[in-house]
Amino acid sequence: MTLEEQLKQKEFKTKRQRAYLNVVYTASVLNLEQTRLFKPFGLSLQQYNVLRILRGQNGTPVSIGLIQERMLDIQSNASRLIDKLEDKKLVIRKVCPNDKRQMEITITHEGLKVLLELDTVIASNESNIQLTDGEADMLNDLLNKLRENQKSK
Amino acid sequence: MTLEEQLKQKEFKTKRQRAYLNVVYTASVLNLEQTRLFKPFGLSLQQYNVLRILRGQNGTPVSIGLIQERMLDIQSNASRLIDKLEDKKLVIRKVCPNDKRQMEITITHEGLKVLLELDTVIASNESNIQLTDGEADMLNDLLNKLRENQKSK
């Protein structure tokens, strides 16, 4: 479905506006899709992202701040996400002995197990993307350019 | 800032994965930017979108369902958005006499006034986008292609 069909709109004021709205719309489609993918595993998209970041550390504990920094979503609230993951026993939260303000978060064996299950599901979903390598590169470059000179944080 | 810098990640498994994440990330940047733009006017991004849809009807009342259909965000909750706009006296909600299940939503004079103020702000923001018409078209096509064969709604 094209953007015009979805929005039931005949035309846009500018081509840039159409591209802009298409980015936002496409992201919401992709997000919804991923959310549904994760649902059977009892994980939200953001909870999954946190687990991925933790796995990437290979056992080294990670602070809340570092998780926050690496989240795709700007200004998400890592503290509360960790709460949920802790409830599910997928991560462990310990006060850092060197700096009692900091928390040391590590992924549990159980957390790694869930991630492993999800890897396959995600990979098969991503293989549905119809872009060639060249197209993917081009899309990537255009998005980087779109963000240029935008004054957001 | 490139996606790699933002995510502090050296490489992605596939170019498609990088493009995919870049769409999601870019959209969150754009959304945040717009949200901040609207904040001084006491409107959220979604509330603004609803007002835009209503203005597009040139005074013809619109049902909740039609608003829902036209929202960029799939499965958003138009009913509650209208609540907020009604509280602010920017829209009027009346029961449709022909079909008492339906609501007839119209934008108020005050609502139109707020939109008018916002038009300038939005236009100036969109003029910061660094894409040429050709690039915008290409981006649009690539996004449409990315969504193809995705099984979401």
Next chain:
DNA sequence: GCAAATTATATGTATATACATACAATTTGC
């Protein structure tokens, strides 16, 4: 013409973001 199905909207719950603020622990500037 009435029961059953459908439609339009509303509402409850869980999750998440954005922002402001709070608060304790640590670092700094003198």
Next chain:
DNA sequence: GCAAATTGTATGTATATACATATAATTTGC
């Protein structure tokens, strides 16, 4: 070495999404 500033995390509030369910009004099938 102590007050002031900064840092790391938590929490409160408003907004929004996603989903399930509820309810009233309308349409349909017989």
